[in-house]
Amino acid sequence: MNPVRDDRGNQYLLVKRSESASLVRNPETGDECYIQNDRLEFIEASGLETAAETIDDPVRTLLTNVHDEKTLGLLVELENRGTLGVRTLLDEYDLCESDLHGRLTVLTAAGLLEETEVAGERGYRVTETCERALEAIRNTVDDEAD
Missing domain, CATH: 2.30.30 (SH3 type barrels.)
Structure with missing residues (x-):
């Protein structure tokens, strides 16, 4: 068409x-x-x-930049736990340094994460765009369950 x-x-x-x-x-x-x-x-x-284009921008950004469950889980964890340092991410999750770095780079470039500082070290937090996308997805699932 x-x-x-x-x-x-x-x-x-x-x-x-x-x-x-x-x-x-x-x-x-x-x-x-x-x-x-x-x-x-x-x-x-x-x-x-x-x-x-009929899908809201934040959801479309999430869908086009998150290609597996680990990456989605990373965003969910950062949303739930708040800002986390890179050392914490490496210590607590099953991602090697290069995999984590690649995911963080892609998600930051997409506007889903932003780099920040945690206890004097590099850290990351979700952006408002990411929060809105995750909320929209959760609301859709909640609506279907009702």
């Missing part, structure tokens, strides 16, 4: 195109409607990227 924009700036995914009108889907709601072709323009983007 190709992404399109109408003359009001609304983005859609093109489902089907005829001579005069096109069937489009709202990526956020899933609603479909016909719009005259002369009111539509194609957007230089992937239809899949357009669909992904």
Whole structure:
């Protein structure tokens, strides 16, 4: 599906195109409607990227940067325990120094962690973006359990 924009700036995914009108889907709601072709323009983007944009930025950042359970667990632990020093992370979790460093670098670059100081040494804490993403995921799971 190709992404399109109408003359009001609304983005859609093109489902089907005829001579005069096109069937489009709202990526956020899933609603479909016909719009005259002369009111539509194609957007230089992937239809899949357009669909992904319906997910809140913090959650999308988390999903695209956390590739395994250990990395997710690291974020959860930092959120639960607060700021931790690198020595503590190495002592208490089953990550070697290079694995921990790689994860911390990726998560910091993504804006999910920020470097800080703990007892005069380098440490890390989760950012507001990370907190919001983890909260959104937990709320979704809690809502499903109800």
